[in-house]
Every structure is written in structure tokens, then in C-alpha cells.
Amino acid sequence: MLELRDIIAGYDRRTPVLRGVSLTLAPGEAVGLLGPSGCGKSTLARVAALLHRPDAGTVVLDGTPARGWRHRAPRAQRTAFGVLFQQPRLSADPRLRLADLIAEPLRATGRPAEVASRLDELAPLVGLGGDLLTRRPHEVSDGQLQRACLARALVLRPRWLICDEMTAMLDASTTAALVAVVETYRRETGAGVLAVGHDRTLLHRWCDRTVHWTDLAPAPANPGAA
Template identity: 60%
Template sequence: MLRAHEITVRYGRRTVLDRVSFDLPPGQVVGLGGPSGCGKSTLARVLAMMLRPAGGALSVDGAQVRGWRQRAPRELRTRVALLYQQPRLAVDPKLRLREIIAEPLAAMGRPDESRVGALAAEVGLTGDLLTRRPHEVSDGQLQRACLARALTLDPGYLICDEMTTMLDASTQAYLVAVVNAYRDRTGAGVLAISHDEVLLDRWADTRAELTGAGSPPGMPSPSPAPL
């Protein structure tokens, strides 16, 4: 279980997340919706251990997270993979697609070309695309590479932060199918963050809503319901 307890995040004086609690159980797809600016991406970064919250606690399969970013133990931070909304910003423009997918394996000191090839095939990337750099492929192809990279280390939890927003319907459906297949195969928990109600209705097993700490005064700021 990926468990966030009373997470508070502030950017300067502005409170973006105010004591938000959230559970992501293994094997389930949880859909997270909410208006723009309510803190969905911020919550995603906290869950991926990439942003240290001002308050609250995070645990991964019972192990308490005590460090953030590089200070988080490697085995803990690679348990949670994050897929970004804009693939173009999420890849190093100097690397080729093959290197992008292979990056986590290389970082862990166990390069495996056959695994990279298998993952590329799984997300629908052909061999010739793997030799190209990000500016030579489309957003959809780049997001496929990002998904392959996210799955490289078999994460226990996958956080998809509006990963299909910029993509056409067929690529969207393809990527969701890949994520579902991965979930079915490994029992990973998936957090699907999106504005797309139709997509979340079809994809998510359960739904949560984040209205944000930045709601107008007097309005409640409910946390996603514990699952």
C-alpha cells in the first residue's frame, strides 16, 4: 500500500495541499480528479518522493519515507514510478529513445538491451524510432517511451499524472491498455490523475476527488476518501 497521511505542501505562503490523506492499494486503479491548480500534480510528486512536504507522512508497503529525492533510499523511490503530463519536458533532449528507456536499468547498474527491446515493443515503439532523439518523434511516441521507462524497474506503484492529456484517442487507449496489462500482470497499484471524466469512469476501479486547499474561504477542502 502506498499511503500518504495528512500531507501538507506549501509554495511560499500558499498552501497547496492541506492535510491530505490518501491510500493507493496494490492491484487497483484509483482515479484522481479535481480542478486545475488544486494540487493533483503536487500530490503526485509527493507520492513519488520527488517533493518534500511541509507536513505529514508517506509510507510505501509499510516502509516509512524519511528522505526525499536522492535522499530517499533507491529501492524505495524506484518502487513508485511517475509518468508526466508533458513527455517532452520529462526526457533529456540529448538522449536517444533507446537510452531514455534504458536509463533506469543503467542507473541501477544492470543494463539489459533485451529488456529495453521488449519494453519498446510492449508500448508499440518500433526499432527505428529507438535511434531517434526526442525532437524527431511525436508527443505520443515520446509518451510511449516514457511509459516504457517507467515500467523498466517493475514499480509496485505507477502514478500517471495526466499522461494522456496531450495525446490522440488511439494512443490514449493504447497506453491505458498497456498500463492495465501491467497492472494485471504484476498487481501494481495505479493512480490515474486526469481531468477527463469519461476516461476515469472507464479506467478507474475507484475514484477520489481533490478540491484543493486553495478553495475559496468557507468552502470545505476535503481530502480524497481513504480507500
């Protein structure tokens, strides 16, 4: 289980973006989180992936409360997640070839021996063939780069996938292809998926259940009056 309880978070303690948000994600479940842009759903996704330290509240990962965020989180907890962001250009180190981009988590966790075999599995899965793996990010399209980012997110076999507007920049075909890869992975491994987005049609089609942003916060949140 991935449980977020009463999360208060933001970039300025006086005006938090999230005011007491709770959300639970079961293994093997795909939850769609709908909300307008700028509402703070991306912040929630980052808190869930241990990338943003909340001001208050707890994140419980399979029964263990998270104690640290970012590099202070234990590596085993960090690597339980795979993350995908809206803009593949900003999510990829511009100097790494796509093969190195995908293999980077393996090298960072001291498993370089698995690089070749995992690349062989993942590249066809996300549809990266030919010489694409030897190219750098500026030599491929957004869609191709997002495919590589998906392969990178899957390379450590995470138990949770956090997809923050993963397809917002992509065309219909690439969207369908990437969602199909995520869904196959979820079916085969029982990983949980949190898909954040604003496209109602897409999230309804993709996820088991969708929650709207406004349903997460405790009833009429009105901190201004407090």
C-alpha cells in the same frame, strides 16, 4: 500499501497547496484522482512519488514511512515508483535516443546487462518499432515520446505507477493504447496505479475507483479563518 496521511505541501509554507490530504492506494488497485487544473493534484502525485518533500504529514510505503525525498530517498524506495507526466517533451532528456531514454534507469541502478533484454520486451509492448528507438526526442511525435516515457517508467518493474495527466496532450488512439499498456502491467504484476487527471470519462473508464479532489481534504478546509 501506499498511504499518504495528512499531507501539507506546496511551494510556499505560508500558502500550502495541499492542506491535510490523505489517500490510500492498495496494490493492484487503480485510483483516479479528479480535479481541476491548478488545484494541487500534481503536487500530491509528486509527494506520493517521493519527488516533493511535504511540509508535514507522512508517506508510508508498504509499512515503511518515507524519511527522505528526491535524492535523499533511499534508492529502493525511489525505484518502487514509475512516473509519467503530462508533457513528454519536458519529461525526456532531449539528448538521449529513445533506447537510451528507456534504458537509463537500468544503467543508473547498475544493471546495464539487462538493457538489451528489457528493451526487446518493452519496445513492442508500448508499440515502438522500426528505427524509432534510435531517434532523439525532437525527431518523434508527442505520442511516440510518451510511449517511450511509459517504457522508461516500467523498465525497473515499479510497484506503483503515478500517472500525472499522462494523456492530456495525446490523441484518442494513443490514449487508449497507453492506458491499455498500463492496465496490462497492473493485471500482470499487481502494481498500484494512481491516475491524476481532469477527464472524468477517461478516469471512470480506466480506474477501479475515482476520488474527487474535494473529497480528499478534511472537511471544510478554511485556513484563511484560522
